[in-house]
Amino acid sequence: MLTIEHSKSKYEQAKKHLAGGVASSLRASMKPMPLYAESAQGARLRDVDGNEYIDYLLGFGPLILGHANxxxxxxxxxxxxxxxxxxxxxxxxxxxxxxxxxxxxxxxxxxxxxxxxxxxxxxxxxxxxxxxxxxxxxxxxxxxxxxxxxxxxxxxxxxxxxxxxxxxxxxxxxxxxxxxxxxxxxxxxxxxxxxxxxxxxxxxxxxxxxxxxxxxxxxxxxxxxxxxxxxxxxxxxxxxxxxxxxxxxxxxxxxxxxxxxxxxxxxxxxxxxxxxxxxxxxxxxxxxxxxxxxxxxxxxxxxxxxxxxxxxxxxxxxxxxxxxLAKNNGSSYRRMEELLVSLSTGIRVLLHKHNIPGVVNQIGPVFHMMFINEHEVNDFDTFNKRDAGKYAKFAELMLSEGVLLRPNGLWYVSTAHEQADIDETLLAIDRVLGQLDEAVY
Ligand SMILES: Cc1ncc(COP(=O)(O)O)c(C=O)c1O
CATH class of the missing domain: 3.40.640.10 (Type I PLP-dependent aspartate aminotransferase-like (Major domain))
Structure with missing residues (x-):
């Protein structure tokens, strides 16, 4: 069970003078609520309640070298x-x-x-x-x-x-x-x-x-x-x-x-x-x-x-x-891509294991995971058929497992991520998918 008491009280405090309580509207969409960061290093972020997460949000994309490189x-x-x-x-x-x-x-x-x-x-x-x-x-x-x-x-x-x-x-x-x-x-x-x-x-x-x-x-x-x-x-x-x-x-x-x-x-x-x-x-x-x-x-x-x-x-x-990024002839790109291939492949296997219809579209060090009753998602109209609420719930449950995700389904990886982070993430996904259909969202 995720303890977020300090984040909760900071959010209340923030809303008083900071319009919307967040600095960019999109951040308000995080469930169960926008969390407060305390510090971050490499692929890990710690919130103000002392919870530590493997970070795939990565500041909405820019942190390609991870935190505090x-x-x-x-x-x-x-x-x-x-x-x-x-x-x-x-x-x-x-x-x-x-x-x-x-x-x-x-x-x-x-x-x-x-x-x-x-x-x-x-x-x-x-x-x-x-x-x-x-x-x-x-x-x-x-x-x-x-x-x-x-x-x-x-x-x-x-x-x-x-x-x-x-x-x-x-x-x-x-x-x-x-x-x-x-x-x-x-x-x-x-x-x-x-x-x-x-x-x-x-x-x-x-x-x-x-x-x-x-x-x-x-x-x-x-x-x-x-x-x-x-x-x-x-x-x-x-x-x-x-x-x-x-x-x-x-x-x-x-x-x-x-x-x-x-x-x-x-x-x-x-x-x-x-x-x-x-x-x-x-x-x-x-x-x-x-x-x-x-x-x-x-x-x-x-x-x-x-x-x-x-x-x-x-x-x-x-x-x-x-x-x-240019060091060793750009070898970090190959490494990031390999890590993300192993993650996206693992997720597809787990979706199948739990009998949950979903698609993971990956290219290079970025992918989108969605719950949807289609084999492929190749256009915007099909994408709009995804169950966005179910994914937001999934992202929320992943927080309790120590994994920070963007609530809309887009995952980034950085040069600071290791295979051990991917393995830990897949174990977490396995547990969360096991409870997802019972979860209310
Ligand atoms: C493709 C694309 N263009 C432009 C922007 C806007 O960039 P910024 O948020 O830095 O203003 C974004 C932000 O996510 C984006 O994804």
Whole structure:
């Protein structure tokens, strides 16, 4: 039985002056309640009640080196001792830009920002400036941050959860109250992984469409991989029709490979947006891409702003994280993938053993586990048939077993995880699946 008395009283205390009691709305969804961390090291996190967890939430993705990685911490501390942010330029920005251009196959040049949301805002702006067109094609089930001009169709964003692909073709629902409906007038919302719909829409609206933005893998809704040839078609059509192709690699950048999903898949988009894993847990993001698009920033024709952009702490964190990941020819990627293959395979075996229908979609060091009566989940509409309540209950029960999960089903692994953590996790899953059908949710 999980004791969370200290977390409970802190949550009550927090709600008094901190709106919502949490600093990002998504964190409120944790069951039985948002927990309070006391400290974390490697693959383990300890809460304020002294419970210790193997962590697969990993700060919602960025902690690819685990918590409090020695090299990363030392680099951050060394940078801090020289001052945090200058409002002037410094070597860290140059070094990081050079390194990103070296590693990312699509990058001629880069721009630095603070969050994935800001990187996406900049990428869309560059695309509109370059093409002189205004519409943006995006896909149901993808997430590109919470700015008004793109926020819609995100599972967990409330209003949009119930919108099917068919409905979405006629209405682009706001993702939140308080969002101007007009801000989505430029959005064309399409089902993902449907080549025919993509081709007919792009051909018939080519004169208005500035950009297509897509996650390379639909990590935010089921970790669904692109059908063979789908991203290639996206590349080919956008090139032919004068449309900017943006891959949103905020999750997949530095997670699926050093050069992200576009390296792994051998696709060259015009722009990529990168965040999360790039900073190892410190706020930093980037837009990288073709010189002919990035040049609009040179003359400030496209404004790219942000008080803390490229600050010394953030660039030191990104440089240290990327260099750690690059060691031994990037061997940590193979290790993380092997660990996650053993975990996802083990989970499938346990689902079968307990006669619980479910699917685990894995690619590289990330997977999505869901309870669903289907053999495969390859599109957003099928993903929406999952039993989200059952999974939230599962994640809650896993806490009592010492495993911290994201309540929506997405699991991350870090370089700090070991096979022993995976083995311990599988034993915990076995026990929890054994009680899941009796659990009330
Ligand atoms: C694919 C994708 N793009 C953009 C974002 C927004 O990033 P941030 O939360 O850093 O603003 C996210 C966040 O989860 C994401 O998954």
């Amino acid at each position: 020695e090299e990363l911490t030392n680099s951050i501390l060394a940078a801090m001792r020289k001052g945090y942010t200058y409002g002037l330029q410094h070597d860290g920005e140059i070094e990081l830009a050079d390194l990103l251009v070296d590693i990312l196959p699509c990058a001629d040049r880069v721009a630095l920002s603070g969050s994935g949301t800001e990187a996406v805002m900049l990428a869309l702006r560059l695309a509109r400036a370059h093409t002189g067109k205004h519409k943006i094609v995006r896909f149901t089930g993808h997430y590109h941050g919470w700015s008004d001009s793109i926020f819609t169709s995100f599972p967990g964003a409330g209003l949009s959860e119930s919108v099917t692909s068919e409905e979405a073709s006629s209405v682009v629902p706001p993702g939140t109250m308080g969002q101007s409906v007009n801000s989505l007038n430029d959005i064309i919302l399409l089902p993902w992984n449907d080549p025919d719909v993509l081709e007919s829409t792009l051909r018939s609206h080519a004169s208005e469409i500035a950009a297509v933005i897509s996650e390379p893998v639909m990590c935010n809704s089921g970790c669904i991989v692109p059908k063979p040839g789908y991203l290639e078609l996206m590349r080919q059509l956008t090139e032919e029709l004068g449309i900017v192709f943006i891959l949103d690699e905020v999750i997949t950048g530095f997670r699926l490979a050093q050069g992200g999903a576009h390296e792994r898949f051998g696709i060259k988009p015009d722009l990529v947006t990168i965040g999360k894993a790039m900073g190892g847990g410190i706020a930093i993001s980037a837009v990288a891409g073709k010189a002919e698009l990035m040049k609009y920033i040179d003359t400030s024709a496209v404004s790219h702003l942000g008080t803390l952009n490229g600050n010394g702490v953030a660039t030191a964190a990104a440089l240290a994280t990327i260099r750690e």
